Amino acid sequence: MSMTLSKIVQLGELRVTVRELTVGEIRAWMKRTAESSTHELVDDTLIEESSLADLLTMSDLRTEHLEELTPSQVRQLLDACREVNQDFFALRGRVEALGKQLLDQLSNDSNATLAP
DSSP: OOOOOEEEEEETTEEEEEEOOOHHHHHHHHHHHHHOOOOOHHHHHSBTTBOHHHHHHTBSOOHHHHTTOOHHHHHHHHHHHHHHTHHHHHHHHHHHHHHHHHHHHHHHOTTOOSOO
């Protein structure tokens, strides 16, 4: 098995390793996203491009340390995660675009349904 991509990011006194997600982890993310019925406002919306849970999954950062970061440090972590996980973020963008497209179709056509 080959080594995955990784990057070390320094967040103040904290040194965090960011790693590339595996295909299996990306599949699990898709499943969690599809099945999730609860959302935590700060976790899901503090930064537009990712949830805080996603950043934890892509790094060795622990939740208690995340709580101590400033939003600008979270953005630094996101930048490292985006660099190491380009394919994941591209997929995430495509999934979001598809979701918006479906919502637009449903809102513009009162007879439209999600079923084929």
